[in-house]
Amino acid sequence: MANQTTSGSHRAAPVHTDPDEVSLLTALSALADSVRLQLIRELAGSPDWTRSCGSFDVPVGKAALSHHFSVLRGAGLVEQRDEGPKRVNRLRREEFDVRFPGLLDLILRADDPE
Amino acid sequence: MANQTTSGSHRAAPVHTDPDEVSLLTALSALADSVRLQLIRELAGSPDWTRSCGSFDVPVGKAALSHHFSVLRGAGLVEQRDEGPKRVNRLRREEFDVRFPGLLDLILRADDPE
Protein backbone atom coordinates (compact mmCIF):
# COMPACT_ATOMS: atom_id res chain seq x y z
CA MET A 1 0.00 0.00 0.00
CA ALA A 2 1.08 3.52 -0.60
CA ASN A 3 3.21 4.41 2.34
CA GLN A 4 1.46 7.33 3.96
CA THR A 5 3.20 10.33 5.33
CA THR A 6 2.41 9.35 8.86
CA SER A 7 2.93 5.61 8.84
CA GLY A 8 0.44 3.24 7.26
CA SER A 9 -2.81 3.04 9.19
CA HIS A 10 -5.74 0.87 8.26
CA ARG A 11 -8.15 2.99 10.17
CA ALA A 12 -10.77 5.35 8.80
CA ALA A 13 -8.97 8.62 8.34
CA PRO A 14 -10.48 11.57 10.20
CA VAL A 15 -12.55 13.90 8.03
CA HIS A 16 -11.08 17.36 7.78
CA THR A 17 -12.47 20.63 6.51
CA ASP A 18 -10.27 23.26 5.01
CA PRO A 19 -10.55 26.61 6.78
CA ASP A 20 -11.31 28.22 3.43
CA GLU A 21 -14.55 26.31 3.25
CA VAL A 22 -15.65 27.25 6.73
CA SER A 23 -18.33 29.86 7.22
CA LEU A 24 -17.96 32.51 9.87
CA LEU A 25 -20.98 31.16 11.67
CA THR A 26 -19.49 27.68 11.79
CA ALA A 27 -16.23 29.02 13.14
CA LEU A 28 -17.91 31.09 15.82
CA SER A 29 -20.19 28.25 16.82
CA ALA A 30 -17.22 25.94 17.16
CA LEU A 31 -15.47 28.46 19.37
CA ALA A 32 -18.50 29.27 21.49
CA ASP A 33 -18.03 26.36 23.84
CA SER A 34 -15.98 26.27 27.01
CA VAL A 35 -14.69 22.75 26.54
CA ARG A 36 -13.55 23.44 23.01
CA LEU A 37 -11.93 26.71 24.03
CA GLN A 38 -10.03 24.81 26.66
CA LEU A 39 -8.94 22.22 24.14
CA ILE A 40 -7.67 24.86 21.75
CA ARG A 41 -5.78 26.71 24.42
CA GLU A 42 -4.18 23.59 25.78
CA LEU A 43 -3.33 22.48 22.28
CA ALA A 44 -1.78 25.84 21.51
CA GLY A 45 0.53 25.42 24.47
CA SER A 46 2.04 22.22 23.13
CA PRO A 47 4.13 21.48 20.06
CA ASP A 48 2.34 20.09 17.02
CA TRP A 49 1.54 16.39 16.99
CA THR A 50 2.48 15.88 20.61
CA ARG A 51 -0.97 15.70 22.13
CA SER A 52 -3.27 12.73 21.78
CA CYS A 53 -7.02 13.26 22.22
CA GLY A 54 -7.08 11.61 25.59
CA SER A 55 -4.28 13.74 26.97
CA PHE A 56 -6.42 16.79 27.52
CA ASP A 57 -7.67 17.74 30.94
CA VAL A 58 -11.32 18.40 30.26
CA PRO A 59 -14.29 17.46 32.42
CA VAL A 60 -16.10 15.29 29.89
CA GLY A 61 -16.13 11.62 28.96
CA LYS A 62 -14.32 10.34 25.93
CA ALA A 63 -17.45 10.14 23.81
CA ALA A 64 -18.10 13.85 24.24
CA LEU A 65 -14.42 14.53 23.73
CA SER A 66 -14.50 12.72 20.42
CA HIS A 67 -17.48 14.81 19.42
CA HIS A 68 -15.71 18.05 20.27
CA PHE A 69 -12.70 17.14 18.18
CA SER A 70 -15.04 16.36 15.34
CA VAL A 71 -16.48 19.86 15.60
CA LEU A 72 -13.04 21.40 15.72
CA ARG A 73 -12.01 19.50 12.62
CA GLY A 74 -15.18 20.60 10.86
CA ALA A 75 -14.33 24.20 11.63
CA GLY A 76 -10.83 23.90 10.20
CA LEU A 77 -9.28 24.48 13.58
CA VAL A 78 -7.60 21.17 14.24
CA GLU A 79 -5.84 18.57 12.17
CA GLN A 80 -5.54 15.00 13.31
CA ARG A 81 -3.31 12.12 12.36
CA ASP A 82 -3.25 8.56 13.55
CA GLU A 83 -0.10 7.50 15.27
CA GLY A 84 -0.30 3.95 16.43
CA PRO A 85 -3.31 3.53 18.64
CA LYS A 86 -3.43 7.26 19.36
CA ARG A 87 -4.79 10.15 17.37
CA VAL A 88 -2.53 13.14 17.69
CA ASN A 89 -3.49 16.74 17.07
CA ARG A 90 -2.22 19.93 15.60
CA LEU A 91 -3.69 23.41 15.75
CA ARG A 92 -4.05 24.83 12.26
CA ARG A 93 -2.71 28.23 13.18
CA GLU A 94 -1.55 29.70 9.89
CA GLU A 95 -4.29 28.28 7.70
CA PHE A 96 -7.04 29.31 10.05
CA ASP A 97 -5.50 32.72 10.48
CA VAL A 98 -5.58 33.30 6.72
CA ARG A 99 -9.29 32.61 6.69
CA PHE A 100 -10.11 34.50 9.90
CA PRO A 101 -7.25 36.87 10.59
CA GLY A 102 -6.65 37.53 14.25
CA LEU A 103 -9.41 35.31 15.54
CA LEU A 104 -7.20 32.56 16.87
CA ASP A 105 -4.84 35.05 18.45
CA LEU A 106 -7.79 36.65 20.13
CA ILE A 107 -8.93 33.36 21.59
CA LEU A 108 -5.47 32.53 22.86
CA ARG A 109 -4.77 35.92 24.39
CA ALA A 110 -8.11 36.77 25.89
CA ASP A 111 -8.02 37.04 29.65
CA ASP A 112 -11.49 36.65 31.02
CA PRO A 113 -12.93 38.90 33.72
CA GLU A 114 -13.46 36.53 36.60
CA MET B 1 -39.12 66.29 35.01
CA ALA B 2 -35.40 66.10 34.79
CA ASN B 3 -34.65 66.57 31.17
CA GLN B 4 -32.48 63.60 30.30
CA THR B 5 -29.72 63.63 27.77
CA THR B 6 -31.85 61.83 25.28
CA SER B 7 -35.18 63.38 25.93
CA GLY B 8 -37.15 62.47 29.02
CA SER B 9 -38.45 58.93 28.96
CA HIS B 10 -40.43 57.28 31.71
CA ARG B 11 -39.68 53.88 30.45
CA ALA B 12 -37.43 51.26 32.02
CA ALA B 13 -33.98 51.99 30.68
CA PRO B 14 -32.38 49.10 28.80
CA VAL B 15 -29.77 47.17 30.79
CA HIS B 16 -26.32 47.46 29.30
CA THR B 17 -23.13 45.56 29.95
CA ASP B 18 -19.75 47.14 29.50
CA PRO B 19 -17.54 45.22 27.05
CA ASP B 20 -14.85 45.07 29.73
CA GLU B 21 -17.07 42.86 31.82
CA VAL B 22 -17.86 40.48 29.01
CA SER B 23 -16.20 37.09 28.89
CA LEU B 24 -14.87 35.72 25.65
CA LEU B 25 -17.35 32.89 25.78
CA THR B 26 -20.24 35.31 26.14
CA ALA B 27 -19.03 37.38 23.21
CA LEU B 28 -18.57 34.37 20.97
CA SER B 29 -21.95 32.94 21.95
CA ALA B 30 -23.61 36.23 21.16
CA LEU B 31 -21.97 36.29 17.75
CA ALA B 32 -22.65 32.65 16.94
CA ASP B 33 -26.15 33.28 15.67
CA SER B 34 -27.15 34.14 12.13
CA VAL B 35 -29.88 36.59 13.09
CA ARG B 36 -27.61 38.50 15.43
CA LEU B 37 -24.82 38.55 12.86
CA GLN B 38 -27.27 40.04 10.41
CA LEU B 39 -28.34 42.65 12.93
CA ILE B 40 -24.77 43.66 13.62
CA ARG B 41 -23.89 43.91 9.97
CA GLU B 42 -26.94 45.92 9.11
CA LEU B 43 -26.33 48.13 12.09
CA ALA B 44 -22.73 48.67 11.07
CA GLY B 45 -23.93 49.94 7.71
CA SER B 46 -25.97 52.74 9.23
CA PRO B 47 -24.99 55.83 11.20
CA ASP B 48 -25.30 55.64 14.99
CA TRP B 49 -28.72 56.13 16.50
CA THR B 50 -30.50 55.98 13.17
CA ARG B 51 -31.91 52.47 13.38
CA SER B 52 -34.82 51.47 15.55
CA CYS B 53 -35.20 47.84 16.56
CA GLY B 54 -38.09 47.27 14.22
CA SER B 55 -36.25 48.65 11.22
CA PHE B 56 -34.14 45.56 10.67
CA ASP B 57 -34.93 43.10 7.97
CA VAL B 58 -34.71 39.83 9.86
CA PRO B 59 -36.99 36.81 9.53
CA VAL B 60 -38.22 36.70 13.12
CA GLY B 61 -41.10 38.17 15.07
CA LYS B 62 -40.66 41.18 17.30
CA ALA B 63 -40.52 39.15 20.49
CA ALA B 64 -37.54 37.18 19.25
CA LEU B 65 -36.04 40.38 17.94
CA SER B 66 -36.29 41.96 21.34
CA HIS B 67 -34.55 38.93 22.80
CA HIS B 68 -31.69 39.17 20.33
CA PHE B 69 -31.09 42.81 21.16
CA SER B 70 -31.03 41.86 24.81
CA VAL B 71 -28.28 39.35 24.08
CA LEU B 72 -26.34 41.89 22.07
CA ARG B 73 -26.56 44.39 24.90
CA GLY B 74 -25.40 41.76 27.36
CA ALA B 75 -22.36 41.10 25.23
CA GLY B 76 -21.44 44.77 25.09
CA LEU B 77 -22.03 44.92 21.38
CA VAL B 78 -24.95 47.28 21.16
CA GLU B 79 -26.11 50.36 23.00
CA GLN B 80 -29.72 51.44 23.03
CA ARG B 81 -31.51 54.64 23.78
CA ASP B 82 -35.19 55.47 23.86
CA GLU B 83 -36.30 58.06 21.39
CA GLY B 84 -39.97 58.63 21.56
CA PRO B 85 -41.79 55.37 21.07
CA LYS B 86 -38.76 53.86 19.36
CA ARG B 87 -35.59 52.37 20.72
CA VAL B 88 -32.64 53.32 18.61
CA ASN B 89 -29.35 51.51 18.41
CA ARG B 90 -25.65 52.07 18.15
CA LEU B 91 -22.88 49.57 17.54
CA ARG B 92 -20.21 49.89 20.25
CA ARG B 93 -17.33 49.70 17.82
CA GLU B 94 -14.45 51.27 19.70
CA GLU B 95 -15.31 49.98 23.15
CA PHE B 96 -15.85 46.45 21.96
CA ASP B 97 -12.69 46.60 19.90
CA VAL B 98 -10.65 47.50 22.95
CA ARG B 99 -11.90 44.43 24.75
CA PHE B 100 -11.71 42.08 21.74
CA PRO B 101 -9.35 43.64 19.23
CA GLY B 102 -10.17 42.81 15.65
CA LEU B 103 -13.18 40.66 16.37
CA LEU B 104 -15.78 43.12 15.18
CA ASP B 105 -13.78 43.93 12.08
CA LEU B 106 -13.59 40.25 11.36
CA ILE B 107 -17.34 39.84 11.60
CA LEU B 108 -17.97 42.80 9.35
CA ARG B 109 -15.44 41.83 6.70
CA ALA B 110 -15.93 38.10 6.53
CA ASP B 111 -17.19 36.93 3.18
CA ASP B 112 -18.77 33.54 3.56
CA PRO B 113 -18.14 30.70 1.14
CA GLU B 114 -21.54 30.00 -0.35
Added chain:
DNA sequence: GGCACTGTAAGATGCTCATCGAACACTCGG
Protein backbone atom coordinates in the same frame (compact mmCIF):
# COMPACT_ATOMS: atom_id res chain seq x y z
C1' DG C 1 -59.00 60.50 25.99
C1' DG C 2 -58.44 57.24 22.44
C1' DC C 3 -55.78 54.92 19.03
C1' DA C 4 -51.87 53.33 16.20
C1' DC C 5 -47.16 52.23 16.80
C1' DT C 6 -43.18 50.26 19.16
C1' DG C 7 -41.08 47.33 22.13
C1' DT C 8 -41.00 44.18 26.44
C1' DA C 9 -42.59 40.31 29.43
C1' DA C 10 -44.43 35.82 30.24
C1' DG C 11 -45.58 31.22 29.09
C1' DA C 12 -45.41 27.35 25.84
C1' DT C 13 -43.20 24.73 22.26
C1' DG C 14 -39.79 22.52 19.50
C1' DC C 15 -35.16 21.85 18.13
C1' DT C 16 -30.34 21.73 18.64
C1' DC C 17 -26.62 20.15 21.04
C1' DA C 18 -23.63 18.62 24.92
C1' DT C 19 -23.33 14.67 27.55
C1' DC C 20 -23.32 9.85 29.00
C1' DG C 21 -23.17 4.69 28.83
C1' DA C 22 -22.36 0.83 26.23
C1' DA C 23 -20.77 -1.54 22.31
C1' DC C 24 -17.50 -1.77 18.71
C1' DA C 25 -12.92 -1.15 15.96
C1' DC C 26 -8.13 -0.67 15.69
C1' DT C 27 -3.11 -0.89 17.45
C1' DC C 28 0.43 -2.68 19.87
C1' DG C 29 2.92 -5.52 23.27
C1' DG C 30 3.34 -9.84 25.55
Added chain:
DNA sequence: CCGAGTGTTCGATGAGCATCTTACAGTGCC
Protein backbone atom coordinates in the same frame (compact mmCIF):
# COMPACT_ATOMS: atom_id res chain seq x y z
C1' DC D 1 -3.61 -14.83 19.82
C1' DC D 2 -5.24 -12.40 23.74
C1' DG D 3 -5.57 -8.14 26.49
C1' DA D 4 -4.83 -3.33 27.62
C1' DG D 5 -5.17 1.13 25.76
C1' DT D 6 -7.32 4.51 22.61
C1' DG D 7 -10.88 6.48 20.13
C1' DT D 8 -15.45 6.32 17.38
C1' DT D 9 -20.36 5.31 16.89
C1' DC D 10 -24.98 4.69 18.42
C1' DG D 11 -29.03 5.58 21.12
C1' DA D 12 -30.96 8.01 24.81
C1' DT D 13 -31.31 11.85 27.89
C1' DG D 14 -31.52 16.47 29.47
C1' DA D 15 -30.66 21.38 29.26
C1' DG D 16 -30.54 25.47 26.87
C1' DC D 17 -32.18 28.42 23.53
C1' DA D 18 -34.59 30.45 19.54
C1' DT D 19 -39.11 31.10 18.34
C1' DC D 20 -44.13 32.10 18.58
C1' DT D 21 -48.46 33.86 20.56
C1' DT D 22 -50.57 36.65 23.68
C1' DA D 23 -50.82 40.23 26.86
C1' DC D 24 -49.03 44.43 28.57
C1' DA D 25 -46.68 49.08 28.97
C1' DG D 26 -45.03 53.52 27.07
C1' DT D 27 -45.14 57.32 23.38
C1' DG D 28 -47.00 60.48 20.36
C1' DC D 29 -50.64 62.14 17.42
C1' DC D 30 -55.44 63.37 16.44
